Amino acid sequence: xxxxxxxRYGLRIMLDMLLHEGDGWLTVNDIxxxxxxxFPYVEQLLxxxxxxxxxxxxxxxxxxxxxxxxxxxxKASQILEIVEGPLEIVFCTGLKNEExxxxxxxxxxxxxxxxxxxxxxxxxxxxxLQDLAKWEKGLKEKNLCK
Numbered sequence: 001x002x003x004x005x006x007x008r009y010g011l012r013i014m015l016d017m018l019l020h021e022g023d024g025w026l027t028v029n030d031i032x033x034x035x036x037x038x039f040p041y042v043e044q045l046l047x048x049x050x051x052x053x054x055x056x057x058x059x060x061x062x063x064x065x066x067x068x069x070x071x072x073x074x075k076a077s078q079i080l081e082i083v084e085g086p087l088e089i090v091f092c093t094g095l096k097n098e099e100x101x102x103x104x105x106x107x108x109x110x111x112x113x114x115x116x117x118x119x120x121x122x123x124x125x126x127x128x129l130q131d132l133a134k135w136e137k138g139l140k141e142k143n144l145c146k
Contacts, residue, residue: 003084009037010045010083011076015132017055018071025064045083052082071133077124087124093117 012035017026020034032042046065049055054074057065067074081087090113092101101110 003080005041006045006083007080009035009041010049010079011132013037013042013045014049014054014067014074014079014129015136017065017067018129018133019136021067025058025062025066027064031065048082049079052078054078054082067129071130072128074129075125076127076129076132077121079129080124087117087121089113089117089120 013031016031016035020026020030028039028043028046031037031046032039035042046055046057050057050065053068055065056068057063077087092104092107092110093113101107104110
């Protein structure tokens with residue numbers, strides 16, 4: 001499974017917002033510059049995150065974006081699902097009961113994909129934005145010691 005830039009950048013943008021939370025309302029320009037992501041791409045992802053209720057925005061010269069929830073309540077799985085869509089490694093892991101794969105019941109690989117998908121989703125649900133911030137801080141502290 002390979003996440004697109006939407007997922008990777010979505011997580012980086014949210015982490016950036018948490019790490020700069022004390023700076024007040026954060027502008028798209030500042031986030032884009034710090035993360036080296038184009039302005040339109042940051043704006044596109046922030047729009048999705050705002051519509052989903054993870055960030056809020058205000059317009060104007062002193063406007064910008066901020067998180068709407070504590071970082072401990074924002075899960076990596078939420079962010080990825082908002083910007084990427086359903087977290088499924090193959091289409092047949094996300095089929096509902098009324099939909100069936102034509103090979104369901106006779107395809108052992110479907111069971112493997114379901115197990116892999118469940119494991120990935122569980123890990124993503126166990127990791128909060130706050131956890132990512134702690135990991136980032138730990139990495140920066142290690143680099144300071146070199």
